Amino acid sequence: MxxxxxxxxxxxxxxxxxxxxxxxxxxxxxxxxxxxxxxxxxxxxxxxxxxxxxxxxxxxxxxxxxxxxxxxxxxxxxxxxxxxxxxxxxxxxxxxxxxxxxxxxxxxxxxxxxxxxxxxxxxxxxxxxxxxxxxxxxxxxxxxxxxxxxxxxxxCERAVPVSVHGLKGSWQVLKRMMEGKPVLVHGDGSSLWTLTxxxxxxxxxxxxxxxxxxxxxxxxxMSDEQLTWNQIYECVGKALNVRPKLYHVASDFLAATSPKEWDFTGNLLGDKAATVVFDCSKLKRAVPGFQATTRFDEGVRRCVAYILAHPELQEEDPEFDAWCERIIAAQETAMAQALSLQ
CATH class of the missing domain: 3.40.50.720 (NAD(P)-binding Rossmann-like Domain)
Structure with a gap:
């Protein structure tokens, strides 16, 4: 052809x-x-x-x-x-x-x-x-x-898929993991997602x-594999040889408090926050033998290895990093205030 x-x-x-x-x-x-x-x-x-x-x-x-x-x-x-x-x-x-x-x-x-x-x-x-x-x-x-x-x-190998990141991509999330800092996960991390x-x-x-x-x-x-977002972040941490500290924040709060250009309203509320399971039987009827064979834990190891070997992909994002700290501090303050009223 x-x-x-x-x-x-x-x-x-x-x-x-x-x-x-x-x-x-x-x-x-x-x-x-x-x-x-x-x-x-x-x-x-x-x-x-x-x-x-x-x-x-x-x-x-x-x-x-x-x-x-x-x-x-x-x-x-x-x-x-x-x-x-x-x-x-x-x-x-x-x-x-x-x-x-x-x-x-x-x-x-x-x-x-x-x-x-x-x-x-x-x-x-x-x-x-x-x-x-x-x-x-x-x-x-x-x-x-x-x-x-x-x-x-x-x-692909050039970027690790995570749900909460800034305009410069996922590197700052990986960096926070490696530094032992909490990383933001939308909702309670239990919604299902598919990565291909x-x-x-x-x-x-x-x-x-x-x-x-x-x-x-x-x-x-897409793949037939479904993972929770908690499992996705844990796979990323395992590929980095660290245990990630997951910090859960409501999706609508993230959308309301993030810079407009990050478009968390679309990316989260309109996409990643919803549990979805895709039925690919129509594709398999049209393309007999199709099967996605790369598990996410395997694919993300390739991603992490590639990114660590290519410094040009390690673009830091101090604006996103500072915003994460503000969100965590705000939620911790709100929880402390609520507990003080009991």
């Missing part, structure tokens, strides 16, 4: 790029080239801003693709642009949506592709829903051959490319 990926070097897509490059498929990447040195040599790269439609069409020329995969489309206007660019040029358009688009608060903790899409907490998710609706309309009315993919929390290693995700995704059962359909791709 001849496959074009818009993006191709991010957390999710980099694993797909590696696996497709090692296959008999012809892979093209369209992006701005910020990580072009990480791309396998047999991949054709189109270095361009996709919003420059004339330049994209100039470089693509009259090329026909078996699949075009959109990894960096977040707004309906971007999907409309893709329809203009690739209608009549591809046999399949694969749009990466998000499992955060599912109904919040969850009416049922078991999530299938038929679960209602609605998220009043997170604009990011509402935009993904709007993109899906636009594509489904284009498929129904004009036959545009779409496939919608909904990942949940997919991770990107190489596992890639296997399911590639199985949908050129697959006639995928046209016009949504699919969620």
């Amino acid at each position: 001849k496959i074009l990926m818009i993006g191709g070097t991010g957390t999710i897509s980099s694993a797909i790029t590696r696996q497709l490059a090692a296959s008999d498929n012809e892979l093209w990447l369209l992006n701005r080239g910020s990580r072009k040195n990480e791309v396998p040599g047999n991949v054709k790269q189109i270095i361009a801003d996709i919003d420059d439609e004339a330049e994209v069409l100039r470089q693509i020329s009259d090329t026909q693709f078996d699949a075009v995969c959109e990894f960096i489309g977040f707004l309906p206007s971007q999907v409309e642009r893709d329809i203009r660019l690739f209608k009549g040029r591809t046999k399949q358009y694969v749009y990466i949506s998000s499992a955060s688009a599912y109904n919040k608060p969850a009416a049922n903790h078991v999530i299938t592709e038929g679960t209602t899409l609605a998220n009043p907490y997170w604009e990011y998710s509402r935009n993904k829903i709007a993109c899906e609706e636009l594509l489904l309309k284009e498929y129904r009315e004009n036959g545009f051959p779409i496939t919608i993919v909904r990942p949940s929390h997919t991770y 290693w990107n190489e596992d995700f890639a296997k399911g995704f590639i199985g949908l490319l050129g697959n006639p059962k995928a046209i016009g359909e949504p699919f969620q791709i």
